[in-house]
Amino acid sequence: MLSMQITGRGRNAADSSKEERCCLSQSSSDNRRQSGRERMSSANDKGPPSMESTKETRFCAVCSDYASGYHYGVWSCEGCKAFFKRSIQGHNDYMCPATNQCTIDKNRRKSCQACRLRKCYEVGMMKGGIRKDRRGGRMLKHKQQKEEPEQKNDVNPSEIRTASIWVNPSVKSMKLSPVLSLTAEQLISALMEAEPPIVYSEHDSTKPLSEASMMTLLTNLADKELVHMINWAKRVPGFVDLTLHDQVHLLECAWLEILMVGLIWRSVEHPEKLSFAPNLLLDRNQGRCVEGLVEIFDMLVTTATRFRMMRLHGEEFICLKSIILLNSGVYTFLSSTLESLEDTDLIHIILDKIIDTLVHFMAKSGLSLQQQQRRLAQLLLILSHIRHMSNKGMEHLYSMKCKNVVPLYDLLLEMLDAHRIHTPKDKTTTQEEESRSPLSTTVNGASPCLQPFYKNTEEVSLQSTV
Numbered sequence: 001m002l003s004m005q006i007t008g009r010g011r012n013a014a015d016s017s018k019e020e021r022c023c024l025s026q027s028s029s030d031n032r033r034q035s036g037r038e039r040m041s042s043a044n045d046k047g048p049p050s051m052e053s054t055k056e057t058r059f060c061a062v063c064s065d066y067a068s069g070y071h072y073g074v075w076s077c078e079g080c081k082a083f084f085k086r087s088i089q090g091h092n093d094y095m096c097p098a099t100n101q102c103t104i105d106k107n108r109r110k111s112c113q114a115c116r117l118r119k120c121y122e123v124g125m126m127k128g129g130i131r132k133d134r135r136g137g138r139m140l141k142h143k144q145q146k147e148e149p150e151q152k153n154d155v156n157p158s159e160i161r162t163a164s165i166w167v168n169p170s171v172k173s174m175k176l177s178p179v180l181s182l183t184a185e186q187l188i189s190a191l192m193e194a195e196p197p198i199v200y201s202e203h204d205s206t207k208p209l210s211e212a213s214m215m216t217l218l219t220n221l222a223d224k225e226l227v228h229m230i231n232w233a234k235r236v237p238g239f240v241d242l243t244l245h246d247q248v249h250l251l252e253c254a255w256l257e258i259l260m261v262g263l264i265w266r267s268v269e270h271p272e273k274l275s276f277a278p279n280l281l282l283d284r285n286q287g288r289c290v291e292g293l294v295e296i297f298d299m300l301v302t303t304a305t306r307f308r309m310m311r312l313h314g315e316e317f318i319c320l321k322s323i324i325l326l327n328s329g330v331y332t333f334l335s336s337t338l339e340s341l342e343d344t345d346l347i348h349i350i351l352d353k354i355i356d357t358l359v360h361f362m363a364k365s366g367l368s369l370q371q372q373q374r375r376l377a378q379l380l381l382i383l384s385h386i387r388h389m390s391n392k393g394m395e396h397l398y399s400m401k402c403k404n405v406v407p408l409y410d411l412l413l414e415m416l417d418a419h420r421i422h423t424p425k426d427k428t429t430t431q432e433e434e435s436r437s438p439l440s441t442t443v444n445g446a447s448p449c450l451q452p453f454y455k456n457t458e459e460v461s462l463q464s465t466v
Contacts, residue, residue, distance in 0.1 A: 058075045072085075079109065094113040097112070192318060194236060196225070199377055203279060207277075242342075260390055264307060267300070319361070360377065
């Protein structure tokens with residue numbers, strides 16, 4: 001009996017001690033939870049919660065799954081984040097087995113790598129896209145140790161060019177040009193809206209064409225189009241962010257190429273003819289009346305045929321025309337007398353953005369990656385032929401000027417003289433010709449008379465030019 005009582009008392013004591021320990025453990029756990037809540041509430045009272053601490057549900061911009069965070073410039077899930085990381089660091093030559101229009105969602109995101117990567121770019125993913133308030137601890141510590149405030153907001157243009165394909169509008173660290181914040185669709189829309197109006201000729205179809213009358217018609221048309229071209233260039237995204245010197249320089253170098261690519265585009269629907277205006281459609285026989293024009297005529301018709309065979313889209317045309325404008329005066333080593341551009345880095349950034357937009361349009365049109373690369377190469381090769389035609393046309397126009405075949409208008413004459421500044425001097429040019437040329441009065445490779453034309457084009461009435 002005693003042993004049973006002792007055993008019972010021992011058990012009761014043991015049970016009571018266990019209950020006491022459980023109570024103590026539970027109370028300490030409650031205290032820790034309470035202190036944790038207090039610390040969280042005190043932390044929240046110190047300032048507004050960060051985007052990570054909010055309870056707002058965010059979804060992946062690529063596949064619409066739940067987003068795990070802000071990765072590579074957009075909200076995305078861990079799967080799409082890892083996929084994009086692998087793609088930009090290693091093999092990414094994916095091929096779509098269908099038409100490059102596969103649906104990418106939570107269930108089908110692994111079915112087509114090519115379309116998944118394309119959608120990553122479309123929604124704004126980029127190699128250098130990180131949020132300002134998300135820095136790694138080691139990176140933040142290293143940045144604080146540097147203590148170089150002058151480098152706080154600096155952006156290396158070369159890093160932007162190589163790291164970004166599409167820039168998310170929410171990323172505000174890139175302040176070089178507003179064009180960087182435009183999506184491909186926005187850029188194409190802006191270029192479409194910038195297109196100049198249709199210009200009509202003063203041609204009287206009842207009168208036969210002679211060399212003088214045809215050159216008068218063509219130079220009159222060119223002078224009208226030049227006024228619209230200047231207004232068009234100002235509306236090309238990013239162009240007005242350049243210095244005035246660079247804007248004028250690029251226009252002086254590219255004006256005839258831009259006129260020619262516009263002529264070629266208008267002539268695509270007219271085989272074996274050139275559409276200088278809706279009411280001035282010329283064939284090869286009519287071009288014979290101007291000495292030396294047939295060779296240039298044939299090259300223009302051949303290029304228009306090439307555009308027609310490629311089924312060139314309007315979106316591709318406007319991108320090509322902008323590329324011609326921005327690429328015309330970049331390589332200034334061709335002339336020893338030419339003053340260099342002031343901001344080639346920004347020009348290259350805008351140029352790369354437009355090329356990326358062109359590639360983006362090709363991808364959306366259903367072309368495979370290999371087809372995109374081939375088509376882009378074909379279009380860029382055509383641009384070299386257009387430059388060759390421009391040089392031929394410039395020589396022909398200058399010879400017409402020297403022979404006094406037709407009087408040139410003020411703006412056209414100024415552009416012709418300015419273009420000759422930006423080309424190497426002909427070894428056959430005599431000193432007497434140079435002294436008579438207006439080029440001898442220019443300074444530092446810049447046209448002193450074109451800038452007033454450039455600044456005042458917005459004040460010119462469109463009725464006087466159409």
